[in-house]
Amino acid sequence: MELLQLMDSAVRLATPLLLAALAGLYSERSGIFDIGLEGKMLIAAFTAGAFSGIAGMPIAEGGWGWTYGMAWFGLFTAIIASVLLSLIHGFASITLRGNQLISGVAVNFFAAGTTVLIGQEWFRAGGQTPSLRGAQRFEPITLPFADAVSEVPVIGPVYADLISGHNIVVYIAILAVPLTWWILFRTRFGLRLRAVGENPGAVDTAGISVVKQRYAAVVIAGILCGLAGAYLSLGTSAAGFVKDMSAGKGFIALAALIFAKWQPRGVLFAALLFGFLEAIGNKYQSVDIGAFVIPVQFMQALPYILTVVILAGFVGKAIPPKAGGEPYVKER
Amino acid sequence: MNKGLPKWADVLLIPVLSLLLALFVSGLVVLFIGRDPIEAVKVMVQGAFGKYGIGYTLYYTTNFIFTGLAVAVAFHARLFNIGGEGQAGLGGVGVALVLLSFNWPNWVVALIAASIGAAIFGAAWAAIPAYLQAKRGSHIVITTIMFNLIGSALINYLLVGPMQAPGMVPETPGFPEAAALPTLHDVFAVFGIAFDKNAPANVSIFIALAALVFVYILIWKTRIGYEIRAFGHSEKAAVYAGISPLKITMIAMLVSGALAGLMAINTVMGEAERLVLDSVQGAGFVGIAVALMGRSHPVGVLLAAFLFGILYQGGGELSFAMGIPREMIVVIQALVIMFTGSLENIVRMPVEKLFLRFNKGGA
Numbered sequence: 285m286e287l288l289q290l291m292d293s294a295v296r297l298a299t300p301l302l303l304a305a306l307a308g309l310y311s312e313r314s315g316i317f318d319i320g321l322e323g324k325m326l327i328a329a330f331t332a333g334a335f336s337g338i339a340g341m342p343i344a345e346g347g348w349g350w351t352y353g354m355a356w357f358g359l360f361t362a363i364i365a366s367v368l369l370s371l372i373h374g375f376a377s378i379t380l381r382g383n384q385l386i387s388g389v390a391v392n393f394f395a396a397g398t399t400v401l402i403g404q405e406w407f408r409a410g411g412q413t414p415s416l417r418g419a420q421r422f423e424p425i426t427l428p429f430a431d432a433v434s435e436v437p438v439i440g441p442v443y444a445d446l447i448s449g450h451n452i453v454v455y456i457a458i459l460a461v462p463l464t465w466w467i468l469f470r471t472r473f474g475l476r477l478r479a480v481g482e483n484p485g486a487v488d489t490a491g492i493s494v495v496k497q498r499y500a501a502v503v504i505a506g507i508l509c510g511l512a513g514a515y516l517s518l519g520t521s522a523a524g525f526v527k528d529m530s531a532g533k534g535f536i537a538l539a540a541l542i543f544a545k546w547q548p549r550g551v552l553f554a555a556l557l558f559g560f561l562e563a564i565g566n567k568y569q570s571v572d573i574g575a576f577v578i579p580v581q582f583m584q585a586l587p588y589i590l591t592v593v594i595l596a597g598f599v600g601k602a603i604p605p606k607a608g609g610e611p612y613v614k615e616r
Numbered sequence: 617m618n619k620g621l622p623k624w625a626d627v628l629l630i631p632v633l634s635l636l637l638a639l640f641v642s643g644l645v646v647l648f649i650g651r652d653p654i655e656a657v658k659v660m661v662q663g664a665f666g667k668y669g670i671g672y673t674l675y676y677t678t679n680f681i682f683t684g685l686a687v688a689v690a691f692h693a694r695l696f697n698i699g700g701e702g703q704a705g706l707g708g709v710g711v712a713l714v715l716l717s718f719n720w721p722n723w724v725v726a727l728i729a730a731s732i733g734a735a736i737f738g739a740a741w742a743a744i745p746a747y748l749q750a751k752r753g754s755h756i757v758i759t760t761i762m763f764n765l766i767g768s769a770l771i772n773y774l775l776v777g778p779m780q781a782p783g784m785v786p787e788t789p790g791f792p793e794a795a796a797l798p799t800l801h802d803v804f805a806v807f808g809i810a811f812d813k814n815a816p817a818n819v820s821i822f823i824a825l826a827a828l829v830f831v832y833i834l835i836w837k838t839r840i841g842y843e844i845r846a847f848g849h850s851e852k853a854a855v856y857a858g859i860s861p862l863k864i865t866m867i868a869m870l871v872s873g874a875l876a877g878l879m880a881i882n883t884v885m886g887e888a889e890r891l892v893l894d895s896v897q898g899a900g901f902v903g904i905a906v907a908l909m910g911r912s913h914p915v916g917v918l919l920a921a922f923l924f925g926i927l928y929q930g931g932g933e934l935s936f937a938m939g940i941p942r943e944m945i946v947v948i949q950a951l952v953i954m955f956t957g958s959l960e961n962i963v964r965m966p967v968e969k970l971f972l973r974f975n976k977g978g979a
Contacts, residue, residue, distance in 0.1 A: 319757055376958035380965075385696050385757055387958030389904060390950050397946030398645070404941045405649040411941070535761050542755070579777065585769035588762045592744075595754035595762075 290563050292446050296520065297566075298559025299450075299457045300325065300512040300530075304537035305544070305551045306457075306464050307508035313468065313546060314501030315481035315607040319388025320373050321509055322534025323395030324366040328513025330399035332362035333413035333525030334406060336518055340420040354420045355518050359453075363510030369395065370506030371499075378498045381611030392534075400527050411527040413517070422451035422519040453515040458552070460508070465548040477501055481605035484612040494612045509534075532588065539591040546605065561587050621971055631909060631916070631956055633963045635923075638955040642948045651938055663933025664926040671800060671815015672932075676899075677925030678817065678882045681824040683903025684921050685831050686876035688912035692835055693868035694848040699745060699760030700876040701900030702767030703738040707877025708884040709771060710737030712779065712891035715791040726795035730885050731823065731878060738877015739870040741767060746869030750862040756869075764900070775893055788891040797886045820882035827875060828914040834871070844868050876900060898946070902928075905949045908957045924949075 304321045311318040336358030341347020350357070369391050376387040400411035407413055427448035434444035468474035476497050479487045484494045512533075517525040536558055543557075544550025565583040643653035664673045683700045690697035697703075710733035720726035745759035772786070781789040797818040804811040835841040847854040847864040855861060883895050902924050909923070910916025931945040955962070 372954075376954070380959060380961040382958035382961060384958070386904075386908065386953060389698065390954040390958060393901065393946055393950035393953060397943045397948075397950055400943040401645070401649060401941050401947060404943075411943070532761070532765050535758055538755075538758055539762075542758075579773050581769040581773035585766045588765040588769075592748070592754070592759055592762045592766075595752075595759055596748050597752040597754060 288441055288445055290560065290567060292449075293563040293566065294556060294560035295446065295450065295454060296559070297562045298555040299454045299519070300515050300533050301537045301540055301558050302457045302552060302555035303453075303460065303508050303512035303515065304534055305540045305555055306460055306548070307505035307512070308538055308541045309464065309468075309544075309546060309548065309551060310477070310501045310508070311505040312541065312608055313481045313605055314477050314498045315484060315605055315610065315612070316374070316377055316498055316502055317384040317388065317609045318373065318502075318505060319385055319538070320369065320391030320395075320534075321388075321505075321512075321537055322530050322532065323388075323392035324369050324506060324509035325513040325516065325534050326392075326399055326528070326530040327369055327395040328362035328366040328510040329516040329529055330395075330403060330413065330513075330525045331365040332358035332514035333416065333517035334358075334403065335361040336420045337407075337414040337416055337524065340416070340418070341414065350419075352419045355422050355514075358420070358518055359511070359514040362514040363507050366510035366513060367503055367506035370502045370509070374499050374502040377611065378495055378502070381613065384609050384611075396528065399525070403525065403527075411525075413525040415524045416518065417523070420518070421523060422453055422515070424449045424451055425455070451515075451519045453511060453519045456511060457515075461548050461552045468548065473500075478605075480612075481607055484607050485615070488612070488614060494614075498612075512537075536587055536591055539594055542604070543594045545603070558587055558590070561590055621968055625967065625971065627911060627913075627916075630960070630963055630967060631911065633967070634956040634960055635909060635952065637963065638948070638951040641951050641955070642944075645947055645951075646940065646944070649940070651940060656934060656938060656940065659933050659937045660926070660930025662930075663937070664930040668812050668815070669929050669933070671812040671817045673922075673925045673929040674800065674817040674821060675815065675882065675887065675925075676928040677922045678821045678824045679879050679899040680902050680906050680921035680924045680928075681828060681917060682875055682879035682882070683899050684906030684910060684917040685827055685903075685914070686872045686900075687903040687907035688910065688914075688917055689831060689835070689844075689875065690868055690872040691907055691912045692841075692848045693844045693864055694851075695746075695749070695865065695868055695872075696757050697742065697760055697869065697872045697876075698757055698904065699742060699763050699873070699900070700903045701896050701898070702760070702764035703741045703873040703876035704879040704883075704896045704900050705764075705767050705771050706741040707734035707738040707880035708891050708895045709774065709779075710734045710877060711880045711884045712788050712791075713737075715795050715885065716779075716788060720792050720795040723795050723797055726792075727797060727819070727823075727881065727885070730795075731881055734877040734880045734884075735874035736877070738880075739874040741877070742869045742873025743866070746866050746873075749869075750865035768894075771891075772893065775891065779891065781890070786893050790890045791885065795885070796889060797881075799886075816887040818882065818886035820886045823878065823881065825918075827878065828918055831875075831917075832914045840867060876903070902949060905952045905956075908953055 304325055308318050308321055336354045339348045339350045339357050340354040343349035373387050373391055376382040377384040403411040430444045430448035434440045476492055480494050480497045488494050516529050540554035540558055543554040565586045569580045646653040646656050663669045686700050687697055711730045714730045714733035745756050745763055748754035748759055749756040775786040779788045800817040801811045801813045843859045843864055847859055884891050906917055906920040906924055910920040927945055927948055931942055934940040935942050
């Protein structure tokens with residue numbers, strides 16, 4: 285039962301990592317490094333929280349008095365905000381051929397600053413957005429027959445507690461994995477996307493625009509980060525935006541991506557692994573192993589430590605897309 | 617790279633234009649939240665240069681010289697050290713351990729010992745990411761960020777555990793009184809110059825200035841510096857010339873981490889006189905903007921650090937006088953990184969065209 289609970293919260297915690305790591309997958313497969321996943325998630329979380337909050341606020345209090353669809357509206361605005369940041373990153377790294385790492389870092393700071401700045405200006409609550417209720421959030425969905433089968437041993441609880449009862453974004457994230465695989469490995473678009481990340485010169489020779497292909501990848505990354513961010517503020521128990529709520533998840537997602545060797549299926553497992561570790565860290569605040577007590581701070585730092593361990597390559601060699609990080613200069 | 621661009625345009629004109637563009641966009645952000653940007657600039661300048669402000673401006677400048685140099689040294693080896701925040705935090709632990717372990721009789725000896733402690737701890741925190749980068753190819757950007765987060769957890773642990781002063785506050789006991797660094801007030805008083813008594817600026821600023829000279833000599837006047845720059849230009853060529861990537865990566869990152877760690881003598885030893893939570897306050901990240909703006913050159917770093925000192929102190933005034941949150945500085949920082957870093961070609965391309973046309977006309 286305890287394990288089931290852990291796995292359940294692992295799925296919840298893995299969702300933003302999964303979406304962000306898939307965002308990184310599209311971007312990096314096309315040859316654009318994206319350190320800015322973190323910032324895009326953060327700005328999306330803020331926008332989603334702010335607009336869902338305003339839309340659902342009663343007219344008397346200065347809101348728009350909506351009664352349904354606020355969460356979807358919040359998601360929509362989150363995706364727009366995240367894609368805008370993606371386009372800035374794209375403009376810097378594709379059109380201007382600037383340094384992609386620096387651009388990503390700038391995006392992160394920009395998001396960290398503006399979310400609090402604008403949040404304080406709009407809501408005057410130290411950068412928080414109003415706390416969200418009802419249709420302002422994505423509420424858990426009970427899958428069909430969940431109650432009926434919950435009495436069946438083993439399969440019942442797994443279906444009722446682990447598989448059912450998440451919000452829509454969790455299911456979108458999981459479905460995004462096979463979809464991404466299909467797009468990248470079974471469509472012409474995906475083949476071209478991977479090709480510009482490996483050998484842009486060849487793609488260019490074939491008469492396909494490297495620039496367009498990379499912009500497309502960067503925009504998809506923006507959409508996925510928008511989903512990840514909206515999930516943070518609308519789909520978790522935070523029920524609103526809190527300052528710096530992405531808390532390094534964008535970077536952990538990058539590590540998950542490397543761990544997954546830039547493969548969609550691997551990304552799913554890596555995200556679940558990190559989610560599981562975070563769930564353990566949350567559940568067992570300090571662990572007494574007899575001789576001494578592992579302090580709570582260590583448990584909190586565990587996902588970060590694991591990220592380093594994984595990057596250290598104790599899991600085998602990960603070969604990144606060949607043209608990653610390199611601006612493409614057309615030959616004349 | 618710079619086709620026909622004179623040197624002065626490359627090192628002066630383009631950074632200044634980029635900076636102006638960044639500040640202009642920052643002004644738009646201020647406008648967006650419904651405030652008057654001109655008024656904001658006035659408040660900032662007055663706040664940063666006023667009688668009480670300048671001592672804080674110089675205090676922040678000292679921090680940013682250290683962290684800016686840290687990023688700059690790593691940049692020369694084409695390593696992107698985002699870990700200044702963690703390295704400076706651990707530098708603080710080093711300072712605290714040194715100063716608490718012994719009842720220091722006077723501040724000069726204490727300062728030397730604390731500087732060594734700060735540098736060693738800062739360097740140690742950079743060592744693991746450096747080694748993993750060189751040996752295992754682990755992305756140093758991600759590992760240094762992770763080390764920031766791990767470092768902050770470690771310091772949290774130390775300050776509520778082994779290093780905590782008696783009581784409930786998460787901080788170490790105060791350092792020995794004799795180890796207190798003279799402030800700029802004390803220094804200037806010797807020469808009969810009046811300086812704000814309460815300002816935190818202290819003698820660490822002279823160590824920061826010495827660090828600028830040290831980095832200049834290291835990078836441009838020594839063999840190691842030559843190897844670092846060669847490695848930064850082309851790893852392949854450097855390896856062909858017999859330069860070991862492991863050695864250069866380690867040296868560049870150790871120096872970088874040590875410089876970031878040294879920041880703690882200004883904040884932990886000079887100002888707080890004890891180790892408190894979050895003693896770095898984002899200065900490690902400001903170093904990135906400072907290094908980019910200063911073109912990784914000590915003179916540039918000095919000017920950029922002073923500019924950010926003004927922005928930090930003036931930004932504090934903004935929240936007092938105009939109610940603009942301190943995060944405004946983070947936004948400015950982001951825009952400076954963007955326009956002097958990744959979006960630099962927005963300025964460079966038109967300027968190059970202009971010069972090309974001008975040169976043709978002249979010839």
